[in-house]
Amino acid sequence: MACKGSGVQIPSAPHNFMKSFVLETKELLLSQGVIAILAIIQIRIVATNLGPEIYGKIGVYWGLIALCFRLLNSRNSDMVLINFKNNDKNFLRSSILFEIILGLISSSIALSLFLISINLEILDINQIPFYIFIFIFSRVFLNILEVFKGFYTHFGNLKIYSLVESANSISRFVLVVSFIIYNPQIDSFFFAISINNFIVGMIILMLLFKNNQSQNEKMGLKEYYLYSKSNFKKIRLDQAVGLIPQHLDVVVIGFFADFYSAGIYRIAKKLVEPINYLVVAFSPWMLNKITNDEKYNFRKLTIQILFPITVFLITVYLLFGDQLINFVAGEEFQESIMPMVILLFGYIAYFITFWTRHYLFLNELILKHTTGRVINLTIFIISSSILITEYSFNGIASSISLGIISQKIYEVFVYVKNK
DSSP states (O other): OOOTTTOOOTTHHHHHHHHHHHHHHHHHHHHHHHHHHHHHHHHHHHHHHHHHHHHHHHHHHHHHHHHHHHHHHTTHHHHHHHHHHHOOSBOHHHHHHHHHHHHHHHHHHHHHHHHHHHHTTOSSOSSOOHHHHHHHHHHHHHTHHHHHHHHHHHTTOHHHHHHHHHHHHHHHHHHHHHHHHHSOSHHHHHHHHHHHHHHHHHHHHHHHHHTOOOOSOBOOHHHHHHHHHHHHHHHHHHHHHHHHHHHHHHHHHHHHTOHHHHHHHHHHHHHHTHHHHHHHHHHHHHHHHHHHOTTOOHHHHIIIIIHHHHHHHHHHHHHHHHHHHHHHTOGGGGGGHHHHHHHHHHHHHHHHTTHHHHHHHHTTOHHHHHHHHHHHHHHHHHHHHHHHHHHHHHHHHHHHHHHHHHHHHHHHHHHHHHO
């Protein structure tokens, strides 16, 4: 009961906080909800039509290419946000050109890795397939998405941000499903994704230039690079140590076990990735809040929002995990249940403490986050080298979860020490 005459509505405070949270993130939650549903349906169609081995092969190829691009591009939206914070020049064109150049460099690295893998007879191919060339080239256009995220997060236009995210997922879903149903082959999958990358890249370019109303002095490419160089290096170091376990897990299984095991593990990972969609949904909102309130109450967020969601997620996965795998991927992937449960605990630890990264980033403690990722990477490398031989995909899943949990414990410790 509220205290009469005090002016303080004690019982309604948590309710008001949750209501405000839902109202402010509804577009983002709806967007990521659509993405999650479409991703599950897409997994069902692709996995059941192609089987564990081909599905694993897709994961290995995708992992190699994704690693090359994300090493230079991932989280560059953070760099755009920092540039807005400290500079009032118009750097839209320069930021776009900068990302395209990075994309071309990433393309060269990806192609080189494929050639090395073929020469060492690691991959079961004699030459780089045409669909891989097209996919790598199309991925350059998707680099511009980081510029879009940075600009629209800064201006708080989360509605357009969410619409583009949803449109991207819907377009990819329609193309992949159509191509796979018409011709259930690996090249159909990559051609569909490539077409989507081209379409999304063009849409993002149009939106960026259409809504760029700044009349401020333009910043040239060289000036943009020099101005961004310090933060770019910090973000790249931070991302490099974090992306290796994130994208090399499937690749490692494919190289040291087989494509079938990679396919089993990939389904397990795909089924817990909806937890990451929640993080993606909350992140722009969280960055906006911390930017405007340096003393934002993370304890309230964790207890009233993140903890109840965590309990719900653990309950659903543990009670209905078998049925979920059977429904999404079929009986061929039933072995995915154990790696899925193992990964679940690592992803849950990441979800309930995802805000530590944003706190460290906006309080100039990004190197602390990098240290956390080094801890993650070190534990992943050591444990996976020990566990993969005997436990295959379960060993890799254990290595991923151990690394994530260790990183997040360290980040929470840093937060408590510095808050």
